[in-house]
Amino acid sequence: xxxxxxxxxxxxxxxxxxxxxxxxxxxxxxxxxxxxxxxxxxxxxxxxxxxxxxxxxxxxxxxxxxxxxxxxxxxxxxxxxxxxxxxxxxxxxxxxxxxxxxxxxxxxxxxxxxxxxxxxxxxxxxxxxxxxxxxxxxxxxxxxxxxxxxxxxxxxxxxxxxxxxxxxxxxxxxxxxxxxxxxxxxxxxxxxxxxxxxxxxxxxxxxxxxxxxxxxxxxxxxxxxxxxxxxxxxxxxxxxxxxxxxxxxxxxxxxxxxxxxxxxxxxxxxxxxxxxxxxxxxxxxxxxxxxxxxxxxxxxxxxxxxxxxxxxxxxxxxxxxxxxxxxxxxxxxxxxxxxxxxxxxxxxxxxxxxxxxxxxxxxxxxxxxxxxxx
Numbered sequence: 001x002x003x004x005x006x007x008x009x010x011x012x013x014x015x016x017x018x019x020x021x022x023x024x025x026x027x028x029x030x031x032x033x034x035x036x037x038x039x040x041x042x043x044x045x046x047x048x049x050x051x052x053x054x055x056x057x058x059x060x061x062x063x064x065x066x067x068x069x070x071x072x073x074x075x076x077x078x079x080x081x082x083x084x085x086x087x088x089x090x091x092x093x094x095x096x097x098x099x100x101x102x103x104x105x106x107x108x109x110x111x112x113x114x115x116x117x118x119x120x121x122x123x124x125x126x127x128x129x130x131x132x133x134x135x136x137x138x139x140x141x142x143x144x145x146x147x148x149x150x151x152x153x154x155x156x157x158x159x160x161x162x163x164x165x166x167x168x169x170x171x172x173x174x175x176x177x178x179x180x181x182x183x184x185x186x187x188x189x190x191x192x193x194x195x196x197x198x199x200x201x202x203x204x205x206x207x208x209x210x211x212x213x214x215x216x217x218x219x220x221x222x223x224x225x226x227x228x229x230x231x232x233x234x235x236x237x238x239x240x241x242x243x244x245x246x247x248x249x250x251x252x253x254x255x256x257x258x259x260x261x262x263x264x265x266x267x268x269x270x271x272x273x274x275x276x277x278x279x280x281x282x283x284x285x286x287x288x289x290x291x292x293x294x295x296x297x298x299x300x301x302x303x304x305x306x307x308x309x310x311x312x313x314x315x316x317x318x319x320x321x322x323x324x325x326x327x328x329x330x331x332x333x334x335x336x337x338x339x340x341x342x343x344x345x346x347x348x349x350x351x352x353x354x355x356x357x358x359x360x361x362x363x364x365x366x367x368x369x370x371x372x373x374x
Contacts, residue, residue, distance in 0.1 A: 051076040058085040061111040073102030091115040123373040124158025134311035140374040152196040162187045164227035167201035167217030168363025171354035172234030176253025177282035177321025178353030179231035185309040196223040203363030210238040220366040253280030253323045272298035278325035282353035284333040285318030297323030303335015321353030
């Protein structure tokens with residue numbers, strides 16, 4: 001209930017005492033359906049909005065004093081937005097309350113208030129890329145897929161689940177397969193309501209000669225933050241070691257006589273070791289690249305499934321490229337890796353490593369997924 005005024009010496013009735021006690025344990029509830037503007041009597045109460053459509057609760061000046069509070073909650077399906085009228089309202093989270101959202105409105109002066117959410121941030125909404133509706137684990141999501149550089153426009157601030165794949169490494173000349181780009185699934189971030197830049201990592205180019213290993217793939221970014229590193233390039237029969245000892249991406253396979261690519265710091269696997277007549281396969285995101293066997297190049301390491309994040313049928317990303325061999329190239333890893341001895345680029349938007357060849361091609365580009373609850 002609203003705060004009462006009593007005078008010195010006044011004897012309170014049983015009804016007044018009951019009302020005071022009730023408010024201590026269960027705030028007076030003010031149920032609203034239509035958009036509402038707060039009044040002075042709302043101090044110390046609980047304002048409950050219940051509407052299937054969008055509504056607002058407006059906050060004006062000169063109604064409350066510093067230290068006054070009230071609780072606002074939304075039980076309707078429509079979003080209820082706390083709106084600054086003539087007062088100022090700030091928050092560390094969002095003023096848009098989805099169903100079951102709520103929190104305390106605390107006044108620092110007659111004209112300024114802070115909204116403290118009573119729970120964790122809810123999912124936001126956004127547009128960009130290619131949009132689809134998916135169901136994962138019985139939960140409905142909107143999935144935005146970016147296969148090229150673009151922008152993500154967040155219309156409602158909140159949480160978003162991120163899946164990202166970096167670009168795969170290029171193949172080595174007469175050498176090892178490229179390492180796979182890093183695959184990250186399920187990273188959850190809070191994004192404010194603004195436009196965010198998306199950069200899709202390109203695959204690394206094939207090595208230009210026996211003296212240089214394949215080039216590393218490029219990282220995939222969201223708003224300037226790295227989400228998935230690129231894979232390392234494959235070694236050659238002169239520059240034997242696979243390059244790209246990067247954070248997260250698989251390392252390129254060793255060229256002829258080359259040792260395996262080094263271990264990684266955050267996911268991804270090493271490339272395979274090269275022999276006298278064959279090169280190692282590039283490391284994948286699910287397994288290391290294989291060592292060459294005689295005149296047959298090593299197979300690229302397998303990638304990992306992403307359908308647990310994006311729904312649908314089985315789909316792999318981040319396979320390593322196959323190594324070159326004198327008689328047969330190694331198979332590309334399941335997940336976009338290219339076969340050795342073919343000189344073809346890895347699958348686009350797979351993060352796969354390129355195969356080793358006399359004229360090696362580039363690794364597969366990356367991809368970015370953004371999902372939020374529908």
